Amino acid sequence: MNNLITGLITSQDSATIGAIMLIFFIMFLVLIGLYVYTSLALMNIAKRTKTEPAWLAWIPIGNLVLLSRIATMHWWPILLYIPAIISLIIGVLLNYVSPIAGSIFTTIYYLIIGVFVVFSTIWTWKMYEKVRRPGWWALLPVCIGLFGTIFLLINSTTTLIIGLTISLISGVLSCIYMGIAAWGKMVPMPIRRKNHPKH
Secondary structure (H helix, E strand, C coil): CHHHHHCCCCHHHHHHHHHHHHHHHHHHHHHHHHHHHHHHHHHHHHHHCCCCCHHHHHCCCHHHHHHHHHCCCCCHHHHHHHHHHHHHHHHHHHHHHCHHHHHHHHHHHHHHHHHHHHHHHHHHHHHHHHCCCCHHHCHHHHHHHHHHHHHHHCCCHHHHHHHHHHHHHHHHHHHHHHHHHHHCCCCCCCCCCCCCCCC
């Protein structure tokens, strides 16, 4: 604390700052890697399902529009982001004036995001079915992620580590499923036998 007051940085402080910067840099690289991977996977799925334009996979928000097109469903749930962001901003600002009012708007934000997650899960379910994969692949990572969120809400170091681990498993599972859907061997469509009328 005295070092902060005097403006002097010890070797221990610089080592801590360096470690924090390294962690943030690694996280940044991981996020970039995930973005490139999921964009490539979604673009390839779009090509497999003959959905245009496949390049939307690389554009934030545009990738959600592409996902809805692959699922052949309406894109309008993406507009839920607007009231969600407004609610979050108001909630954060009001939290300094009235914590109760801030909590109400923050709760509204989470409810809107929850509704959007339902829509995006349905889109992903239908997307997997379009490339002849089980639709429940979309649901399993979401359920695991929600389970991890419960641990994250508990104010404890142990539960924080457990919650982050579960959330990581959810993310890895989602990436595996997307990779199989994008580059896995296409499963042939089942042959439907025509029922001939009996004479």
